[in-house]
Amino acid sequence: MTQNYRLDKIGLINRDKKLSFKFNGKNYFGYEGDTLASALLANGVHLIGRSFKYHRPRGFFGAGVDEPYAIVQLYRNNETEPNVKTTEQELFEGLEATSVNCWPSVNFDIGAINNFLKVFLPAGFYYKTFMWPKSFWYKVYEPIIRKAAGLGVASTKHDKERYEHKYEYCDLLIAGSGPSGLASAYAAAKNGARVILAEDKPRFGGTLLTSEVNIGNQTGKEWAENIISELKEMPNVIVKNRSQVFGYYDHNMLVMSEKLSDHLPKTKKYNPKQRLWYIRAKEVLISSGSIERPLVFGNNDTPGVMLSSAAKEYLKVYGVLVGKKPLIFTNNDSGYETAIEFKKNGIEPVILDTRKEPNSEIIEEAKNLGIQIKFSYVVVAAKGYKKVNAAEIAKISDNKNDLGTLENITCDCICVSGFWTPTIHLASQSGNKTKFDKDIDAFVPGVSKQSETTLGAANGTFTLAETLKDSFNAGYELSKKITKNDNKISHPTVVEKNKTTHDKFWCVPLPKGKNYKRFLDFQNDVAVSDIEIALKEGYRSIEHVKRYTTLGMATDQGKTSNLNGLQLVSNIENKIVPEVGHTTFRPPYTPVTIGAIVGREVGKHSRPTRKSPMHSWHEKNNAVFVDAGVWLRPRYYKIGEETLFEGSKREAKNVRANVGVCDVTTLGKIDIKGPDAAELLNRVYTNAWLKLPVGKARYGVMLREDGIVMDDGTTTRISENHYHMTTTTAQAANVLSHLEYYLQLVWPELNVNVVSTTEQWAGAAIAGPKSRNLLQKLFPNIDASTEGLPFMGYIEADLFGVHARIFRISFSGELAYEVNVESDNGNFMWEKIMEVGQEFKIQPYGTEALSTLRIEMGHIAGSELDGRTIPYDNSLEGLVSKKKDFIGKRSLDREAFIADDRQKVVGVVPIDKKTSIPEGSHLVKDAMAPIPNPKLGYISASCWSVEYDNPFSLAILKDGKNMIGQKLFAMSPLKNKTIPVEIVSSHYVDPKGERVRS
């Protein structure tokens, strides 16, 4: 197949490497260096999709990031990606793409019936039409809209690609490698600054690749290539192509998305697909250039109508003709550059210039080349449905209000130039208050808020000489400020053709009796008439007009449409554009993939995984793990085909009957040292701590200042000025910060140091009636009797040559000990316990059995300490000192906290003694009461009591202390269960605590 629109001798593509690709199932080929857009155009394909709302045929409008509608669904390496701009997607071997917004196909589109039936969806259509009847929305409207609209389909498969994040610091970040970017980067780099130069396209150079200029004695393109290769060699410079700086955040932090692999058929092994850079720059130079503005006329969305700069870029970069009979429609000199390029390549363009008698070097050149130019002429409407085949043109009066006789002119494309809009997105995002420049009819950056400078076309400077002068200077001055070096490069001389002023005219009036659609926003199908309706209906703020009409709200964020929209509003409202103001520019400048944003933090990498030193033992012994905060803990140790229920029941029973061992390494541990350590504890905990003897542990509860329980745990006095605090697994980090807060800010006079030792100690809880026998065997030299090591006692001992700490504490209701050794010895300790414990029928137990044991003895834990309960609610009021002050004490006097019917923890047993009560169930008096059924309390934790062999739950219940013996209902609408229950004491097992003290 020949490429009918490809020229032989022009372009930067690699003609030695042919690439085949598929579009809508049809085979084509292009060359290495093509974009999908240029390759399709080379093959004469102009129909790319359907528009979002009216399903009108869509072609190509731009050649880069500004493209509003040449968007496809891309298939690459067995994956698919929606919303891909053909103008940005580089061609690779085997690329496949399909149209979006077309159902059932791009050539026959059901949605387009909207168009023919004149059921044009005007501004606010969705708001007005789909309101009634309500049921129609779900059944009729939404499915049809969903099917007919949308910009493609997201993959539902797991994304196997790798995305990375990178943090970087630099002196100067330069966004855009056009003339201003290159010049400032070069000047700054030569002056010793650390520079990052980012270019979103594959090729560096920006407009230098397509304009006919000379810098020094080189062409613009040669100069760009030489500067780039020199920059690449410099150790203080990072040069990145395919990298879009899309967001400017606080304190000069910018985020850049680097596409390393999207241009390849497949990501290379060990390479990321994309990389997100977080760059903290001392100074930012915004050299993002400008985007050509469309001219607005009838049917200006027809495929074949495109920006004149895009036509030039297709020609000069890709060697592609967007048409063979081009009509150039311009209000400024830029259109002439495109016309001249066509002419030089053997194509006869016709120029329609809205101006009356403009004169400049470039217009002279066009005239000398014999190009046909019609002054004071406009395109009234494009003709043709799926592709431009003619244009309706007319002479326009000097005041631009009246059209002359309509004429038809044959053409196969219309290249429009409505002058240039500086790309001020980054500057605006930085907080820069932009200002309106009347000379160019556009906003430019105003006063800088952060350390940012905008240069070149992005700053409204459209001559190369001025741009280079400013940019060399800015690069030098800013780098000098940072590096204090003084190495100045003189800027080169420039040869460029001078241009004359543009015409402020941009929107062609409708001829009498014609009702052509004139589009402003091509992606969202917003026409001039839509804005008119919105204003007629009373919308005034440009932000409201935007939302009502969806102007500029599509994925291109109105890059080509914003200013024309503003112009129109200001014309109708008889205001000047700066009074209307522009809508806020928000990051990202271009769409960024979710993968890049998430980076490596996916799946199990979404947070760190912490494992205890005994983890491999648990693994080898069939532990089924559960996430406990960031820790992995054994939930139960599976024997054969045991279920969680069976296994945890077996383990808990064995603790009650013999002895079990549980890995409690995950408990938070804080080492507290200093002469005022006891005083700190006394202020932090609700109970008294000043008289705790050395070698003793105590259970404590700490509150927040608002009286809510923050955490509980035991703290042991290791020596005179040395304490060992334990916290719950979940609160470990918060408790440490809490202590640091009071020590550093509130009571700095206390001489105490705190440090986390959670990772330094491995812990094993040994629980059950035979735990003393086991302990005595593990530590033959200690006195393990209740006299030698009483309840809440603490000793240090030698475990087969390893130093160990032994605490006699229990959360299971059984006689129990906790042994700590240095983490490196954790596995050794565990194996010794299992080995010596054999004769006592020891079994390891996991968190499920641990929960069962604590629930049935009524020991509160995280599910009761849920940030809403006070000590009384948890039956911990006995631990609240009346004598001393402590954090949060004053709040306990609050009216609600001392109310007679205050909630309290209770036990709950199903009347049938069989039905387990789902956690989270509500307790109600009357199961049949109408909704909302008044809630008396909620189930906080449930287990199967191994002591009584029936279900048992804990609940926080209103007036709990007077409810014992009452019959209520536990209702779980989620599980669709209503269970008659009886309220009992929360201390279901060993209410007097005899076992733990035995």
Next chain:
Amino acid sequence: MLHIKCPHCGMRSQNEFSYGGDATVKRPELNKEISDQDWDNFVYYRKSLRGKHKELWQHISGCRQWIKVERDTATHEIFKTVKAHEDI
């Protein structure tokens, strides 16, 4: 992401810090009578300022020190950072 100068460690990114609220709030002294209103003011009532705000941050992923920061809540400009015991 803010760039905060820890008075102990130097310039660091915001993600190394955690926010700790109004730095001008003073905890009432222990063991002293205090009215319900004064206690409520200490526990609950905070001004939502637009403009300069003196606030606490903790360098949790660094030196773990609590520091005082003066920041403009509207512009995020940081004027000053000092150590916990210093006045801001």
